[in-house]
Amino acid sequence: MPKVDVSNALPFLPASWLASRESALNEAHARLQENRGPGSDFHGWVRLPENYDREEYARIKTAARRIQSDSEALVVIGIGGSYLGARAVIELLQSPNYNLKKKDTPDIFFAGNGLSTDALLETIELVKDRDFSVNVISKSGTTTEPAVAFRIFKNLLEEKYGKEGAKSRIYATTDAHKGALKGLADTEGYEEFVVPDNVGGRYSVLTAVGLLPIAVAGVDIDALMAGAHDAMSELAQPGAQNAAWQYAAARNGLYEDGKKIELLACYEPSFRFFAEWWKQLYGESEGKENRGIFPASVEFTADLHSMGQYIQEGERHLFETVVRFAACGGEITIPDDPQNVDGLNFLTGKPLSFVAEQAFRGVTLAHMDGGVPNLTVTVDSRDARSVGALIYFFEYACGVSGYLLEVNPFDQPGVEAYKKNMFALLGKPGFEERKAELEKRL
Amino acid sequence: MPKVDVSNALPFLPASWLASRESALNEAHARLQENRGPGSDFHGWVRLPENYDREEYARIKTAARRIQSDSEALVVIGIGGSYLGARAVIELLQSPNYNLKKKDTPDIFFAGNGLSTDALLETIELVKDRDFSVNVISKSGTTTEPAVAFRIFKNLLEEKYGKEGAKSRIYATTDAHKGALKGLADTEGYEEFVVPDNVGGRYSVLTAVGLLPIAVAGVDIDALMAGAHDAMSELAQPGAQNAAWQYAAARNGLYEDGKKIELLACYEPSFRFFAEWWKQLYGESEGKENRGIFPASVEFTADLHSMGQYIQEGERHLFETVVRFAACGGEITIPDDPQNVDGLNFLTGKPLSFVAEQAFRGVTLAHMDGGVPNLTVTVDSRDARSVGALIYFFEYACGVSGYLLEVNPFDQPGVEAYKKNMFALLGKPGFEERKAELEKRL
Numbered sequence: 001m002p003k004v005d006v007s008n009a010l011p012f013l014p015a016s017w018l019a020s021r022e023s024a025l026n027e028a029h030a031r032l033q034e035n036r037g038p039g040s041d042f043h044g045w046v047r048l049p050e051n052y053d054r055e056e057y058a059r060i061k062t063a064a065r066r067i068q069s070d071s072e073a074l075v076v077i078g079i080g081g082s083y084l085g086a087r088a089v090i091e092l093l094q095s096p097n098y099n100l101k102k103k104d105t106p107d108i109f110f111a112g113n114g115l116s117t118d119a120l121l122e123t124i125e126l127v128k129d130r131d132f133s134v135n136v137i138s139k140s141g142t143t144t145e146p147a148v149a150f151r152i153f154k155n156l157l158e159e160k161y162g163k164e165g166a167k168s169r170i171y172a173t174t175d176a177h178k179g180a181l182k183g184l185a186d187t188e189g190y191e192e193f194v195v196p197d198n199v200g201g202r203y204s205v206l207t208a209v210g211l212l213p214i215a216v217a218g219v220d221i222d223a224l225m226a227g228a229h230d231a232m233s234e235l236a237q238p239g240a241q242n243a244a245w246q247y248a249a250a251r252n253g254l255y256e257d258g259k260k261i262e263l264l265a266c267y268e269p270s271f272r273f274f275a276e277w278w279k280q281l282y283g284e285s286e287g288k289e290n291r292g293i294f295p296a297s298v299e300f301t302a303d304l305h306s307m308g309q310y311i312q313e314g315e316r317h318l319f320e321t322v323v324r325f326a327a328c329g330g331e332i333t334i335p336d337d338p339q340n341v342d343g344l345n346f347l348t349g350k351p352l353s354f355v356a357e358q359a360f361r362g363v364t365l366a367h368m369d370g371g372v373p374n375l376t377v378t379v380d381s382r383d384a385r386s387v388g389a390l391i392y393f394f395e396y397a398c399g400v401s402g403y404l405l406e407v408n409p410f411d412q413p414g415v416e417a418y419k420k421n422m423f424a425l426l427g428k429p430g431f432e433e434r435k436a437e438l439e440k441r442l
Numbered sequence: 443m444p445k446v447d448v449s450n451a452l453p454f455l456p457a458s459w460l461a462s463r464e465s466a467l468n469e470a471h472a473r474l475q476e477n478r479g480p481g482s483d484f485h486g487w488v489r490l491p492e493n494y495d496r497e498e499y500a501r502i503k504t505a506a507r508r509i510q511s512d513s514e515a516l517v518v519i520g521i522g523g524s525y526l527g528a529r530a531v532i533e534l535l536q537s538p539n540y541n542l543k544k545k546d547t548p549d550i551f552f553a554g555n556g557l558s559t560d561a562l563l564e565t566i567e568l569v570k571d572r573d574f575s576v577n578v579i580s581k582s583g584t585t586t587e588p589a590v591a592f593r594i595f596k597n598l599l600e601e602k603y604g605k606e607g608a609k610s611r612i613y614a615t616t617d618a619h620k621g622a623l624k625g626l627a628d629t630e631g632y633e634e635f636v637v638p639d640n641v642g643g644r645y646s647v648l649t650a651v652g653l654l655p656i657a658v659a660g661v662d663i664d665a666l667m668a669g670a671h672d673a674m675s676e677l678a679q680p681g682a683q684n685a686a687w688q689y690a691a692a693r694n695g696l697y698e699d700g701k702k703i704e705l706l707a708c709y710e711p712s713f714r715f716f717a718e719w720w721k722q723l724y725g726e727s728e729g730k731e732n733r734g735i736f737p738a739s740v741e742f743t744a745d746l747h748s749m750g751q752y753i754q755e756g757e758r759h760l761f762e763t764v765v766r767f768a769a770c771g772g773e774i775t776i777p778d779d780p781q782n783v784d785g786l787n788f789l790t791g792k793p794l795s796f797v798a799e800q801a802f803r804g805v806t807l808a809h810m811d812g813g814v815p816n817l818t819v820t821v822d823s824r825d826a827r828s829v830g831a832l833i834y835f836f837e838y839a840c841g842v843s844g845y846l847l848e849v850n851p852f853d854q855p856g857v858e859a860y861k862k863n864m865f866a867l868l869g870k871p872g873f874e875e876r877k878a879e880l881e882k883r884l
Binding site: 079080081083084095097099100101113114115116117118119120121122125126141142144145147148150151152155180181183184201202260261267268269270276279280283284286287288289290291292293294295296299300301302304305306307308309310311312313314315316317318328329330331332334335337339341342343344346347351352353354355356358359361362363365366367369370371382412413414415417418419420421422423424425426427428429438441442 | 525526537542557559561563583584593594597622703718725729733734738744746747750753756757772776777781785795798801803804808812813854857859860862865866867869884
């Protein structure tokens with residue numbers, strides 16, 4: 001289970017930071033546990049680690065094995081919550097270089113998460129001469145980006161394998177009952193998986209939305225779910241020792257004190273897209289009603305040599321949350337240099353992880369001294385079980401934190417604004433009036 | 443040359459946003475052009491596109507050809523400014539999937555930019571069985587991260603090619619006269635390139651620091667330099683039509699108005715690390731004396747489905763700068779779907795770039811309506827000449843902007859704080875007292 005250390009933020013918080021929030025924390029916790037409060041229609045993720053469809057879960061594993069056996073690549077089509085969770089977990093556990101590495105599982109390409117012509121052409125080029133399958137993930141089936149990409153990759157599959165052959169290589173993760181993609185999948189006989197009604201996109205990584213691509217990439221999804229279950233059990237206990245309460249209360253207190261930006265930092269480059277997943281989780285849950293902490297991320301130590309100056313001495317409106325993995329997968333010993341050219345022979349024979357540990361400790365103190373509160377989330381190791389727990393921890397803390405902020409953490413009313421404008425400008429039937437208005441302004 | 447459009451920020455700025463800054467802009471501009479003012483020792487980048495060492499430049503091209511002919515991979519060892527520029531340009535012009543693509547130039551791996559054991563082990567695994575060379579980039583040769591990585595990859599080269607063979611595969615980009623790496627390179631006879639004294643790390647991408655790896659990756663560095671030269675000539679002209687003045691003045695005005703975060707957005711996924719380079723440029727130049735805009739970045743349209751909610755309705759302390767590439771490399775036509783499952787047949791036959799263009803226009807208006815000022819920087823196309831100009835544009839605007847903010851845009855005094863702590867905690871001789879102090883606090 002992730003452990004939260006708030007000691008390096010305490011000098012920036014009033015003594016009552018937790019006690020003064022106790023009743024709000026209790027209420028937030030109770031809403032999640034008892035399935036009530038704003039957005040309770042989307043509380044399905046709270047019990048997900050024990051309350052999931054076992055039959056579907058078994059089919060996910062079977063489908064993953066089939067894709068592993070008949071495909072050299074899997075194209076995962078989805079955007080937002082139908083994209084970031086899978087990419088986050090695959091990069092964190094299998095590496096950002098996953099596709100480059102020698103392995104016996106398929107390459108994974110993400111498509112339909114943007115409108116770049118060049119990026120899409122490149123992905124087509126990378127898969128078209130290989131055996132591949134497609135996992136299209138969309139609750140409605142009508143979101144522009146994934147829908148356009150699906151048209152293209154479906155055509156590619158049909159050219160390559162014929163209409164019938166293509167059908168057996170398309171896996172649709174969509175609504176259980178309704179919608180365009182659901183209808184098509186039923187008609188064509190695609191294997192189907194479900195985007196549950198009571199789990200929002202940013203909370204969906206432990207449903208079929210995330211689990212199928214994650215399993216194809218060779219991650220042990222049983223361990224991932226077990227880790228989430230560990231966290232679910234522990235975080236169901238209310239009280240000051242609850243790690244999610246601590247994180248939610250500390251960030252709420254820092255925000256009230258004028259710390260408007262949270263920098264999620266990690267010393268592992270493989271964490272980059274996990275931070276992107278976290279940004280969606282927190283930014284979309286809390287950024288409403290002209291409120292909310294702005295979520296940003298840095299990769300240490302690289303960014304100590306780029307954003308480090310700003311963190312140390314820029315405007316004092318930020319705090320840091322550092323995710324630490326206590327153990328590495330392997331070990332590197334600093335080799336000796338008989339000439340000691342770089343003057344680092346005092347490190348000879350020491351493990352590189354020791355250097356990283358001292359960097360982490362030194363950075364924490366330097367940033368505190370510079371006026372940047374530090375929260376630390378320590379995770380045992382970069383393995384599936386620990387990461388499953390980390391996912392649930394951040395999800396639960398986000399629900400608590402959103403309720404502390406007195407917003408509905410489970411809606412996203414602002415996401416429609418650009419879509420409406422885009423549809424109008426694209427000339428979608430029914431948007432004629434808006435189109436005229438917008439064109440006048442442009 | 444990049445064009446700046448401030449029209450979508452004007453409703454958020456006083457009418458005098460530019461006029462009121464005219465004398466400050468003139469002074470900032472004159473400091474850069476006449477090489478005076480705080481940090482003028484680091485103004486070498488201002489005339490770099492015409493005033494560079496031609497002999498060295500020719501050697502960069504020769505070395506790149508040699509690496510291309512004798513290496514399947516190049517390991518680029520450097521951190522901060524000795525890392526981000528090359529990665530930014532290679533990803534933007536050749537793709538984030540550069541290493542995955544079929545090509546006749548070597549893979550490029552970046553190392554020595556962090557302390558992750560697992561990431562370093564993985565890079566070793568990816569190159570050790572292939573023919574590779576090393577470009578070690580460090581002004582001093584004693585910065586911990588690159589120095590440790592260089593010890594390791596130098597050993598690997600020596601095991602593989604013998605001591606003599608290794609020497610001809612090591613390219614050292616370092617100080618012209620002094621320092622640990624310079625000394626070693628002289629002794630061992632490595633081919634040497636120069637980190638100029640009057641160009642800071644974050645401004646060094648168009649020196650050998652960036653140019654050697656960029657050339658190895660097959661980018662036309664003549665075009666890159668020509669683009670920078672275009673921008674240099676144009677931006678040397680003072681006045682309200684100067685694009686760098688416009689950008690610098692607008693962001694300075696927005697900052698004064700309480701917009702504390704600048705979100706650099708682009709619709710191309712290949713822009714991700716260019717945004718990281720930009721973050722260092724602006725964050726490190728302006729983030730001092732408890733001031734400065736916090737630089738952040740988003741990838742559209744992907745992040746409209748994650749950070750989009752926050753941008754539309756979160757705390758109103760941000761503005762957006764969108765970098766637009768006017769043309770794509772290729773074209774994709776939206777295919778027809780006889781069943782019109784997704785309801786998008788009104789787009790059939792249209793180019794995907796048309797959809798992206800309408801998304802961009804719709805997003806701009808939606809975000810303005812939500813209270814987010816928008817600046818647009820339009821670049822002709824994603825080619826070397828345009829990107830060279832974009833680099834120089836951002837560099838020049840950053841110098842102007844930093845002087846408007848009344849800071850020294852060319853120092854980075856805060857970067858040392860964590861290093862001192864780290865050295866002390868690592869037990870570096872000479873830091874005993876600080877170590878005792880820090881350990882007491884931990």
